[in-house]
Amino acid sequence: MVKxxxxxxxxxxxxxxxxxxxxxxxxxxxxxxxxxxxMIAKSKILYGLVFSLTSLTTRYYYSNKITNESDDxxxxxxxxxxxxxxxxxxxxxxxxxxxxxxxxxxxxxxxDSMDIELQYIYRQIYMNNVGLNPLAPLDYAETETxxxxxxxxxxxxxxxxxxxxxFLEPLL
Amino acid sequence: MTFKDSIGxxxxxxxxxxxxxxxxxxxxxDEDILSAFNDTDNIFNSNEITNTVSVSxxxxxxxxxxxxxxxxxxxxxxxxxVQGEVSTSxxxxxxxxxxxxxxxxxxxxxxxxxxxxxxxxxxxxxxxxLVKFKSTVPAILPTAVLNEKLLTYxxxxxxxxxxxxxISQTPKAVxxxxxxxxxxxxxxxxxxxxxxxxKDLKKLSILEFIHGPIWRYMFGKKADDIQxxxxxxxxxxxxxxxxxxxxxxxTSQINEFxxxxxxxCVVNSGFECFEVTAHVMEKDDPDWPNKTVYVIxxxx
Amino acid sequence: MVSSVPDTSISTTxxxxxxxxxxxxxxxxxxxxxxxxxxxxxxxMKKINAEFLTIxxxxxxxxxxxxxxxxxxxxxxxxKEMGKNIGSRLIDDFxxxxxxxxxxxxxxxxxGNTLSLVAxxxxxxxxxxxxxxxxxxxxxxxxxxxxxxxxKFVELPDEYKNKRLYYSNIIAGIIEGxxxxxxxxxxxxxxxxxxxxxxxxxxxIANVKRIKDEVPMGQ
Numbered sequence: 001m002v003k004x005x006x007x008x009x010x011x012x013x014x015x016x017x018x019x020x021x022x023x024x025x026x027x028x029x030x031x032x033x034x035x036x037x038x039m040i041a042k043s044k045i046l047y048g049l050v051f052s053l054t055s056l057t058t059r060y061y062y063s064n065k066i067t068n069e070s071d072d073x074x075x076x077x078x079x080x081x082x083x084x085x086x087x088x089x090x091x092x093x094x095x096x097x098x099x100x101x102x103x104x105x106x107x108x109x110x111x112d113s114m115d116i117e118l119q120y121i122y123r124q125i126y127m128n129n130v131g132l133n134p135l136a137p138l139d140y141a142e143t144e145t146x147x148x149x150x151x152x153x154x155x156x157x158x159x160x161x162x163x164x165x166x167f168l169e170p171l172l
Numbered sequence: 173m174t175f176k177d178s179i180g181x182x183x184x185x186x187x188x189x190x191x192x193x194x195x196x197x198x199x200x201x202d203e204d205i206l207s208a209f210n211d212t213d214n215i216f217n218s219n220e221i222t223n224t225v226s227v228s229x230x231x232x233x234x235x236x237x238x239x240x241x242x243x244x245x246x247x248x249x250x251x252x253x254v255q256g257e258v259s260t261s262x263x264x265x266x267x268x269x270x271x272x273x274x275x276x277x278x279x280x281x282x283x284x285x286x287x288x289x290x291x292x293x294x295x296x297x298x299x300x301x302l303v304k305f306k307s308t309v310p311a312i313l314p315t316a317v318l319n320e321k322l323l324t325y326x327x328x329x330x331x332x333x334x335x336x337x338x339i340s341q342t343p344k345a346v347x348x349x350x351x352x353x354x355x356x357x358x359x360x361x362x363x364x365x366x367x368x369x370x371k372d373l374k375k376l377s378i379l380e381f382i383h384g385p386i387w388r389y390m391f392g393k394k395a396d397d398i399q400x401x402x403x404x405x406x407x408x409x410x411x412x413x414x415x416x417x418x419x420x421x422x423t424s425q426i427n428e429f430x431x432x433x434x435x436x437c438v439v440n441s442g443f444e445c446f447e448v449t450a451h452v453m454e455k456d457d458p459d460w461p462n463k464t465v466y467v468i469x470x471x472x
Numbered sequence: 473m474v475s476s477v478p479d480t481s482i483s484t485t486x487x488x489x490x491x492x493x494x495x496x497x498x499x500x501x502x503x504x505x506x507x508x509x510x511x512x513x514x515x516x517m518k519k520i521n522a523e524f525l526t527i528x529x530x531x532x533x534x535x536x537x538x539x540x541x542x543x544x545x546x547x548x549x550x551x552k553e554m555g556k557n558i559g560s561r562l563i564d565d566f567x568x569x570x571x572x573x574x575x576x577x578x579x580x581x582x583x584g585n586t587l588s589l590v591a592x593x594x595x596x597x598x599x600x601x602x603x604x605x606x607x608x609x610x611x612x613x614x615x616x617x618x619x620x621x622x623x624k625f626v627e628l629p630d631e632y633k634n635k636r637l638y639y640s641n642i643i644a645g646i647i648e649g650x651x652x653x654x655x656x657x658x659x660x661x662x663x664x665x666x667x668x669x670x671x672x673x674x675x676x677i678a679n680v681k682r683i684k685d686e687v688p689m690g691q
Contacts, residue, residue: 012655012685012686013686014686014687014688047688048688051687051688073682074579074580074656074680074681074682075576075577075578075579075583075682076682096564096567097563097567097653097654098563098564098567098653098654099655099685122568123568127564127565127568129421131561131564131565132264132265132268132421132561132564132565133421134268134269134271134272134421134422134557134561135272135421135422138557138560138561147686148686148687148688148689149686149688149689150689256521256522257519257520257521257522257597258519258520258521258522258525258595258596258597258621259513259517259518259519259520259594259595259596259597260517260518260519260520261517261518261562261565261569261595262525262595262596263520263524263525263528265558265561265562266525266528266529266532266558266642267528267532269554269557269558270532270535270536270554272557273536273550273554274535277539278539287535291531291532291535294531294534295527295528295531298527298530298531299524299527302523302527389521389523389524390520390521390524391520391521392519392520392521416518416520417520
C-alpha cells in the first residue's frame with residue numbers, strides 16, 4: 001500500500017500556494033499557512049530541490065539538442081523530471097504547461113510513477129474547484145514584491161480541501 | 173487570331189457587327205447559357221441549403237477568365253459552416269465571467285440576483301420568440317420531398333431535347349416561404365416541430381413548451397418532469413435531473429439566470445407569474461447529485 | 473536517481489518533412505491538428521446550442537453598455553479585461569481537454585495553426601483562416617463570412633459604429649490571456665470587424681515574446 005507523506009502545489013512565481021503534511025504519530029494534518037513557519041521552511045526546501053534539479057536536467061538536455069527550424073527563444077525545449085528517489089522516500093512531480101508544479105512525497109512502494117494520481121488531482125480536483133472558479137484569484141502573487149518566492153498567499157477553498165482529502169485519505 | 177476570338181463569345185454580342193436584338197427564344201437556344209443555368213456546380217444554382225458561401229475569384233489577368241459564359245470563372249467553394257453547437261465550457265466561461273462582473277463591479281446594486289434574473293428575462297424573451305418561430309414551421313414537407321420539389325424549378329430536362337425555358341415553373345410565393353422556413357429551422361435540428369399553436373391558453377401547455385422545445389433548444393435534451401404541487405394548484409415544478417449548466421461554483425447565480433429565462437417565457441406568453449425559484453435537491457436521489465427543481469408560482 | 477523524460481510526445485512528426493519542402497505549410501502537421509481538433513471536440517466536449525450562447529452574449533454586452541453609460545472605449549477595455557480573465561483559466565482547461573496529444577509548437581506558424589484549428593474548433597466550433605505576416609511576425613486570424621458566432625443576429629446602431637465598439641473584443645482578450653498563461657507575452661488587437669462595415673473580421677497577434685521563467689531569490 002502506498003503511503004503519502006505530503007502534498008504540495010507551487011505556482012509560476014516560485015511560491016508554495018498549497019501544501020499539507022500528515023503527521024502519522026499525532027494523526028494530524030499540518031497545512032501551509034502564513035503563520036506556520038515550519039511548513040513554509042519545508043516548502044522552500046522542497047522547491048529548491050525541484051528547481052535546481054530541473055535547471056540541471058534542462059541544461060543537460062540542451063547540450064544534446066539537434067538543431068532544426070524551431071524558434072527556441074519563443075518555445076524552449078523543456079525537460080521536467082518526474083521523480084527523485086532516495087533511500088527513504090520518493091518525490092513525484094508533475095509540471096503543467098501553465099507553470100504549476102504538483103509534488104507528492106510518498107514512500108518507496110509508490111513504484112514507477114504516480115502520474116495518474118497527480119493528473120487526476122490537476123484535471124479534476126484543482127481545475128473544477130480552483131482553476132475554473134472565476135472568484136479565485138488569477139495570480140497568487142498580487143504585486144511584484146510577492147513574486148520570486150516571496151509570496152505568502154495560499155489557496156483557501158473548502159471544497160478543494162474536502163475533495164483532496166477524500167482522494168488522498170486512503171493513502172495517508 | 174481575330175478580334176472576336178481574342179475576347180471570346182460575349183453572350184451573343186458580336187463586336188464586329190455591333191449590337192443587335194436578341195430574341196428570348198434565341199437566348200434559350202444558347203447552350204452556354206442553358207448549361208450555366210443547369211450547372212449543379214454553380215453555387216447560384218445549388219439547391220443545397222448553405223448558411224455561408226465563400227466565393228473566391230480566379231485571377232483575372234488571363235483573357236479566358238473574363239469570358240462571360242465561362243462556367244469556371246467563379247470557383248465557388250461551398251462551406252457548410254452550420255454551427256449548431258459550441259462547447260459548454262465556452263458558454264460557462266462567458267456566463268461566469270459576466271456573473272462575476274455583475275457581482276463585483278455593479279456595487280451600486282443592492283440585489284445582484286435581481287439583476288441576473290433581469291438578464292435571464294431578456295434572454296428568455298428572445299428565446300421564446302426564436303423557439304416559437306422555429307417550432308411552428310409547418311411540418312408539411314420533409315427535407316427530401318422539398319429538395320425534390322425545388323429541383324423541378326430548375327430545368328432538369330435534357331438540353332438537347334428541349335431548349336425552351338418554361339416560365340410557369342418558377343416557384344410560387346408559398347413554396348419560397350417554405351424554403352425560408354426550412355433554412356431557418358436547419359440550425360435548430362434539436363427542435364422537433366410541434367403543433368403548438370401560437371396562443372398557449374393553458375398553463376400546462378406553456379409549461380410543456382418550456383419543458384420540451386425550449387429545454388431541448390437550450391440544452392439539447394428535454395427536462396425530466398413536470399409536476400403540480402398537490403397542496404397548491406398554482407405551483408408547478410419542472411425537474412431536471414442533470415442540468416447541463418451545472419458548475420461547482422456560483423450555482424445559485426446560474427440558477428437565478430435560468431429562473432429568469434423561465435419566468436420571461438411564462439410572462440411573455442400571457443400569464444401572470446409571481447416568481448420562479450430553483451432548488452438543488454442534493455440528497456433526493458443519490459444517482460443525480462445535481463438534480464434541480466424549478467418551482468413556478470402563478471398568480472390566479 | 474533522476475528520471476528525466478522530455479515533455480514532448482509528438483515532436484518529430486512534422487520536422488522531417490518540413491526540411492524537405494521549405495516555405496510551404498507543414499501539411500502533415502496541419503492535417504494532424506485538424507483531425508485532433510475534430511476528434512477532441514466530438515469526444516471530450518459537452519455541447520450546447522450555439523445560438524443560445526449568441527443570445528446570452530448579446531444580453532450581457534447590453535448590460536455592460538448600460539453599466540458604462542455608452543462609454544464605448546471603456547466597454548472595449550472591459551471586454552478585453554474579462555477576456556483575459558477567461559483566457560488565463562481557459563488555458564488550463566484546454567490542456568486538460570487535449571491531454572498530451574497536442575504536438576509541441578516549434579515556431580509562430582505552429583502557434584497560429586494550433587490556435588485556429590484546435591483552440592477555436594474546441595470552444596467555438598469554428599475555424600478562422602490563419603494568415604502569417606513573415607516580415608512583421610504577426611499572426612492574423614480572419615473570420616470569413618459569418619463564422620464568428622458571437623456576431624450572429626447582431627446589427628450595431630450607428631452610434632456605436634462610429635465610436636468603433638468591438639463587439640467580440642472578448643475573443644482578443646481570451647487569446648492574450650491564454651498565451652500569457654503559457655508564458656508568452658503578446659499584443660492582441662481586434663483589427664477589423666464586419667459589424668463596423670469592414671470587409672472582414674480580423675484579429676492580429678503581434679509582438680509575441682517569451683516571459684522568462686522566474687528564479688527564486690538567491691539563485
